[in-house]
Amino acid sequence: MEKISFSKIYNIAKNIPKGKVSTYKQIATLAGNPRASRAVGMAMKHNPDTTIVACHRVVSSNGDMCGYSGGKGIVSKIEKLREEGIEINNGKVDLKKYMWDGK
DNA sequence: ATTATGACCCGAT
């Protein structure tokens, strides 16, 4: 098993289509290790280019919002998601509708 | 090289 790296995570995250969201667990799984969800979050934190990596389209597996160290943090994240056309209910995203297929 | 941390997840209570 080859350990996953940030580059792998960024490569996947930047492939998330507009109007869709992904979860740390989902990305970790696509990266090759479903248990690296934590490392994925760290990668987003160390996100080199928010314009390339749609870190704001990444939420927790239960659809809840978490982290984000931008301007207003979570608030900015929600604003951006809404701009993408994604609905936020009680600070949570409807994964049943917006969960990224992974392709 | 080792320790500690963090934008997590899951099972148990």
Added chain:
DNA sequence: AATCGGGCCATAA
């Protein structure tokens, strides 16, 4: 349903 605790990953210091 909500809360608590423990476990895993890769990286930063």
